[in-house]
Amino acid sequence: MRFSFVRKAGAALALIILFDRLFADSFGGAGVGVFAGAWLLAIIATRPDIGRARSVWPALALAALFAVSLFDEPGVLALSMFWCAIAFAALAPRVGSFDSAWHWGVRLFLHGATGFLRPFKDLRRIAKQRRGVGASPRLLATTLALPLLGGIVFLILFAAANPLIAHAFASIQLPSLWQLALWTFVACCVWPMLRPGTLALRVARRVPDLEPILPGTSLPSVLIALALFNLIFALQNALDIAFLWGGGALPDGMTRTDYVHRGAYPLIVTALIAGAMALAMLRPGSASERDPWARRMVALWVGQNLVLVASSALRTVQYIQESMLTSWRIAALLWMALVALGLVLICWRILRGRSACWLINSNALAAGAMLTACCFVDIEAIAARWNVQAADPAKIDLCYLHRGGDSALLPLLALERRPMDAETLDRVRYVRADLLRDLETRQADGRYWTWHGARRLAAARAIVGSGAPRPLPANYSRDWCDGSITPPQVQS
Known part of the structure; x- marks a missing residue:
């Protein structure tokens, strides 16, 4: 010992x-x-x-x-x-x-x-x-x-x-x-x-064991609540199907951007609360768990929640198409996928009589598998590559790419080879050169060297061109963020 x-x-x-x-x-x-x-x-x-x-x-x-x-x-x-x-x-x-x-x-x-x-x-x-x-x-x-x-x-x-x-x-x-x-x-x-x-x-x-409980509920209250909840969710889903999925005309004074931007995250919170309530209403051993109508209405409610999650994902995708893709929006879409899977598992648990332990373990396994995969995926690079491929070079947010670090280096090299005006090309070259220089400095220092960085630097050096940002005139300066040139301020 x-x-x-x-x-x-x-x-x-x-x-x-x-x-x-x-x-x-x-x-x-x-x-x-x-x-x-x-x-x-x-x-x-x-x-x-x-x-x-x-x-x-x-x-x-x-x-x-x-x-x-x-x-x-x-x-x-x-x-x-x-x-x-x-x-x-x-x-x-x-x-x-x-x-x-x-x-x-x-x-x-x-x-x-x-x-x-x-x-x-x-x-x-x-x-x-x-x-x-x-x-x-x-x-x-x-x-x-x-x-x-x-x-x-x-x-x-x-x-x-x-x-x-x-x-x-x-x-x-x-x-x-x-x-x-x-x-x-x-x-x-x-x-x-x-x-x-x-x-x-x-x-x-x-x-x-973790088991949601709604104190004071009875079978009649559960049936009435499920009927009311299904009607409310049906109204929300019908509006989404008409205006979000079908592209119907919105009322005067409301733009499609307003409709898309609002509700993505509140709807996900709504689906999570609904899932917890569904588990509590059909708790094993309760009267509602044995009632066939309660089971059918809960299954219908969970299905409506899946439509709600799909609408939230569509709102996020349309928001990305209108603006840009970020690592947080990718994380939000992955989270929505986990919520949808959790709702499916809730429905399976209710219909098949699985235990709460089975449900928690299944959700934990799915979340662990997704997080493990994310450890080996550069989400910032995925976002930068999508933005470069999907947007007009003159409208790309170079500040976001610059702040993303060397994850945006290879997408910027691809962007540099696309046709664009001379001013935009100069700004792209400035941001690319700064990221490349920063990566080379860190890889030359053993304290900051990484295997991924070495592979990225080798790939960048293999395709980097001879173009460089143009030299600045006297007293001119560059914006660090997007490389735009600023003329000297005139003294009054």
Whole structure:
């Protein structure tokens, strides 16, 4: 047991040293993936129970996959997914078989919220054990006083007599308060994975299953509510079908832009609330769950919610066509797809009598698969490529492409080869040249080098032309955002 603790302490110290060497100045680059891989190996090497539990192997495989994603292109999403996978692997041997995504969500939340206290608890426990065998602080101080004070005196005298020793002492640099704080933070992150606490496991064991409940409802109230809700949703869907899908003429004073822009996100919130209410109305064991009319009307209501989600997606797509595509709008469309899948699963659960645990696990699996795929997809590059291909070069928002970073570099190179006026071409070349220069600078610095960046830089150099933004006349300046040239201000 003692050897296991020492082995984990050594692994934590090695990870702290590796973190200090990789991120002496800043946190970024492929080193994030290297540290994640080392963290994963440290857990496997110091926790024999992880290797023996077959239920942990999928989490270890996912953690390794996310470590590769972090090496390729570090990001907040990949880092969060890696932490979830490695925390699952750390806790799973003490949980046993997988129960539900709901309980695991509680465990991961509590583990993250309280795990940073684990190193201090272990230090306190060690101190108590030492006091139990007679090593009180007073006895320890009196025991070490003579060797420490005597050693310091002799070292000072030798340093005064020997310049080599004096030079060695002068070259010693004590860590700054910032370094000590950073090392403590890393220790608080890695130690709970090597020695997880039991608080998260005990609390999650007492958390009841997630089952929506509407208190005070009866079968007549459920039937009346479902009939009313279906009528209200039918009215909304009929208006969308007439004006949004069918392109009908809107009333005077209302433009199609007004109709499209309003409602995309409120309708999604409406669908989520409706889904939760449908689950609560047909809760297993209730009178409404056994009533055939209630089941039919709930199925009809869920179907109407699917039409509502489709209308929200169409509103977003039309908004994109009128303006531009952004990474947040892609995320919104993906979220709408998850909501639609969740509604289908709700309907399946009601018709087939599935449990709430099955529903939560199915939704969690779908969300996890989508988030995992997003870790390996550059959404900013997808948005930039669509904007470049779909819009007139003179109307493209170069500021948005510039702020997107080197994700827009290859789409800008494609845009540069399209016909356009000289002023727009000059601005495109300016933004492209700035992004290329920034990417080259970061790839030349080992601290910021990434595998994805290296591939993007090689592709850009293979197709970049000889064109460059024209030199500025005297006293003229460029707007950093879109490269437009600004004449000098005339003094009044």
